[in-house]
Amino acid sequence: MAATSSDADVRGRRRIGIAAIALAGLGFLVAGGLPGIAAAVALAGSWYALPAPYAVAIGHLLLAVLLPETPGVLALIPAELGLLGVLGAEALPRDEFFPLAALLLAFVFLLSDAAILGFLIGGLPAAALALVAAGVAIGYGLHRYELLRLGLLDEPTDAPAET
């Protein structure tokens, strides 16, 4: 169920989104040259038409096409920051922007660390596996903590039922 946000929140998200798309577009240009412009336009169109996660997925696919097999980190940074900004704008109301931006970055680093560890152990396949496993583990851990915190866990008791 989509919530109705305040007008200020909607305007804020739109501004952040546009800025993020612009940054990502610049990154595409840096990464791919002139074809990067077409990719940036496609990214902007998908952001306008689709929810942010799908636009970000399309953006990474476009980036994978534009970039060589072993791209340099500098070529990646602007595009990745822009795409993260698209996700961040979707998630954030104005009064929670900075704490949750920090939270988003923290999860990005956690998952990236897991992927890097996996890559060092077993290459790209292990990196992918480690990334997915870490995401599932953190998500399940948050779910259990939520159940405990809200008193929704059915704790088994050893005492016999009263009759």
Next chain:
Amino acid sequence: MRATRRLWGVALLSTFLAGLAVLFERPVLLAGAASLAAWLLARQYRFFARLARTEEAIEIDQTLSRDQVSTGGSTAYTLSVSRPDPAALPLSVEAGPPLAATVEGDSRTVSLAPGQRSARLGLTLSWPVAGRFACEPATVEATDDAGLFAETLALGSTPSIAVEPRRPRNVHVGEGGEAVSAAYGEHEGGRTGSGFDPAELREYVEGDAASRIDWNATARLGEPYVREYESETEHRTALVVDHRAALGAGPEGATKLDYLRHVALAFVGSARQLSDPLGCFAVGDEGLTARHPPAATEESYARIRTTIEDPRVTSGEPEEATGSTGSRGREGASSTEIEGQRDPAAARRKAETLTGDDAFDATLRPFFAATGSYVRRLGGDALFETVRGEIGRLDGAVWTVVLTDDSHPERLREAVAVARRRENRVLVFLAPTVLFEPGELADLEAAYDRYLAFEEFRRDLARQPRVSAFEVAPGDRLDAVLASGRRRRDQQGARRA
């Protein structure tokens, strides 16, 4: 925390990107997978944090307008939801009325959108079943604004309510406003002879058996004396229960019939305790609806109790007709048999077997085919005809207990006159119509005048030999009417003075 389809869609998308990264050896796709996964985790934590704040701050209050009600009654139910933080999660709150209640209302759910601080819902609950019931906690459904996560919480107060079965309260049985302590109990035969309780001592007369001489008294007094004993006899009692339409006056569960039923069941209990033969004849608008000749078996007491507890006011299940060839009631006979006749269901089964074309089937078939109602039509007043037809047939002395109202006084007078023939005793329990009218007694003075007319009628009945007449009414209403009468007399006395 429940995952929605949208969440699974994004999670699968992230996994898909990770798979493509491996397939095409493009690490940048792994960065995309990591971004999406981090985004989901951030949203999950954000939803949990807001849900926890909402759960602490929200106030959900369920209230019932009463904590006690009678079956069939209704109460107002209110659900109030309020929260201090208007920018919190969108919520949907479903009311938790007790399962036993019947809910009247369009919707049981109230929504709080972000920006909304409070909401309220009102329902009407009706209670068909007696018992003690508690509300369930209200069900709060929270979702995050992207539709990725949902959670259900049970919150709020759980008030309870006691639903009492409708029954007569403050049953008054009396004469002219004075309650009687007992109208039925262990009884003496009014005669002396052999027995267990000594009654009197008298001189021996020729013809007395030598075994009856009281030798202690004879030795003391010097002359032969005989001791007489109280002789205890069985009471044969026949209840005549009027459940015609007029007996339905009064609030549900406290009608005239409900009050008279209270008295009739007391007779059943007493007869069973004393093992006295008890019969019961139920009278509806269309005639006799139940017939139980006097008997002193557990089975007969149980059948009579069932008949009396039947809640129907007007004519109930019809009894088959005996017509002019009606048999004389026999004590101990099965109450469902009337000599030579079967019940309607048996008649229909018999009709189904008459399929042949011979003279035998052709002759009998029309008689069994008429399977309309088997109401025993009685010419004239059903109560009078029942007393005349049924009580009059019973052999020997019978105590007739008539439970009715004052709707048809002349016919009741005639019925009582018939019942007390052959030295029979009659107890009449009357429910005065004035004390069972719906609503509060608006005009107490007029009600008192009508009560005086009823009381005159009751006394007139009681003046007949071997007849006792009692009033059966709600005690509180009777007290109110009598108090009005006393106030009027006091005012009149003051004016004369």
